[in-house]
Amino acid sequence: MSAYLVTGGAGFIGSNFVRHVLDHTDHTVTVLDKLTYAGNRASLDGLPEGRFTFVRGDICDAALVDELVADADVVVHFAAESHNDNSLRDPSPFLQTNLIGTYTLLEAVRRHETRYHHISTDEVYGDLELDDPAKFTEQTPYNPSSPYSSTKAGSDLLVRAWVRSFGVQATISNCSNNYGPYQHVEKFIPRQITNVLDGGRPKLYGKGENVRDWIHADDHSAAVLTIIEKGTIGETYLIGANGEKNNKEVVEAILTELGQPADAYDLVTDRAGHDLRYAIDATRLRAELGWEPRYSDFAAGLADTIAWYRDHESWWRPQKAATEAAYAAQNQ
Template structure:
């Protein structure tokens, strides 16, 4: 089987490439990535001899079309991870999010439509907006979209494009909306790696507002195993929600990181909250579990967090070149 993985040098995409090669060694992978600040060759350095890495923009229609044309419609697929993802960046400058997330997805859709190639589109739970902290409900595939940020709005637009190309043109596609990921190769601008690398570099940990915001955490390897389960057995045209039922508020996560790294759990700074900060995300993954038999392997969040801390301790050469620039951007935002 051959795969075209867009955004395969980014956080989730790079982990997908690593896990696919480890668990499905017969798979041939072409990675298309613009190699902007959020995607790097270093994330694929361990497997560079086993893949083809093409530097290019997902909005480049001739290039995307050329790469999709190499695939066999009977057995191959495109896995579309490529996206701008950081909410703070989308608030500061929405334009790259419109270009990558909306135009990029349109470009991929037109390429797979022309060649009748299978597509899996990777999205986020943030398209559903927020839940109240005391709401017993969780997001399902029928939850109405109510995005809060330029990032989630553009991902919602991308999802709707995929749905309409399925309906109007018969594109063979599935969609997954996943909860918050953590694990290796995550950019230091994100919440968990930012705190870990702050502590490793002598900075203080930071918490938005009161830290009451709740996220449903899943290890990146569990996310990617679910993607494979959907590609193997998912119903075309369906949306599947991926989550590990790991709801925790940000304050609890931060205090756990501090404790695991031998700091006082209350040794952190409160910083200004982000505008429109969603209160709570929560995924109901029952359709994925009941229909496709998927289960997460990383049931112990604290163990997964400890392993993630260890990864950042031993991979300073990967994240150190990114750290100062990320903190400078946060300083400009007062966060």
């Protein structure tokens, strides 16, 4: 049994990981989360009190971070500012959280010689052409295109430097786009689902041609746990489930699953610098560590996700009005 410290554990992917660890291991979990708009304490409701502790705080708070890391065997760093649209409106929180926050954690795990896993994104690699057969690999050069992805790239490089310069026991994973329960309604899939559930219409940037490589959050969680248990210190692993879909296909699938005409959506102004296509080659993770996704069928995973949002309106309803007002102000 190990003591896990999970930063950002009240966020979308972090809360799914916390539940996965508690369901599939005998480890204990402490969550450190600032509870910004993207963190939701309700995402952790019902977890076993004897194995789970919640601490509200900032990863940039060096004293608090040091205290928590001192009691942990493993630190898993999910906490991040992660919404591209927000990074275009105000980059400053992304610099603080994604860079200074990661530095603060790295210094703490260095002092206490604690195992560290760093959660990152495929967006650090930039984008691919729509007709390019290539996929991102661990050797793809970084080419971030937004304040969000550039600060995540910077945090990855900090981890690599702390491994090489100070011997920190760390691994990194870069994952494709996640979907599943507990995702904030500002994000693409839950926004479209909740729009339809509200009797409205989904919104597509541009023509909806942008391609994302989708993976269910449960599969991401299983992959991270596999890397922590089996991965080689100092290495990076890419996590993906061969789930490439363009945004138009995803919206049409949501509408169809909810019994609406497949073309009942609106086109809105495209995002500045909107990346065309992401695609992950997870061969190394599969071949070396033996991980395989459980949700290999995107349609089935999407149907489960739609059912979750239909059944958990009390979770997403408090976020919805403010989210749509912010999008409306941007004509999106």
